[in-house]
Amino acid sequence: MSTGPSFWRGTESGAEIAVAGSVVVKRHRPGTPLTERLALAADHPAFVPPLRSTPLTDADGRPVTLWPRVPVLDPNDAEHPWVEAARLLARLHLSPAPAGLPRHGWAQRLARVRNRAPAELVPLADRLLAQLAARAEPARLVHGDWHLGQLGHWTDGWRLIDIDDVGLGDPAWDLARPAGFWAAGLLPDDDWDAFLDAYRAAGGPAVPRHGDPWPVLDLPARCAVLVAAVHSGGTADALVEACRRMAQ
Incomplete structure (x- = not known):
């Protein structure tokens, strides 16, 4: 019986993932800087460690990484570990940033989404891109694409997965998804409050302590x-309506 990947599943970022037994094989977007990111994930206790600390290259020249197959949090579960996630992010944000890391990936993500956005949301995307480009940011260590689906269960509890956008910048970007969903009415107040309070209690530097x-x-x-609304294909009415309000 073959132990190689049987099929590839595309991700919203343009990467592809396949499972071969206990190994997850990830084929990344061409040109994704991975050497420093892999080295970080191999050593930092906030990440599920890779099986190899250096990337491979496939026949098409795309970088490939290998990971242990771990249980990943299902965002559809009734209960979510908001407190544990907040503490994990605070721990990451307070860590020294290693040399050689690129900037986080939000600017590139927003640019990709702008190219896929329906016409009514393109002006909003352009405005947000301009504001992002003018934003002065610190150079802290950030995950760069955090949401509940980026939690994998390791031997000592929840850890971070997906290093494609790990880099330097403002840690507020790692709070962006829950903050935006709460503002759009999609995240209950109790969950948002538990997440924010736990992050502050852990000394997280993204927001003021009080x-x-x-x-x-x-x-x-x-x-x-905006990113979530475009990725939903316009089917998430609350997100699309929030974008329309932002565009006014």
């Missing part, structure tokens, strides 16, 4: 809502 976090989170949250 007071209104929204001046920091506003732009990342708006970008996250």
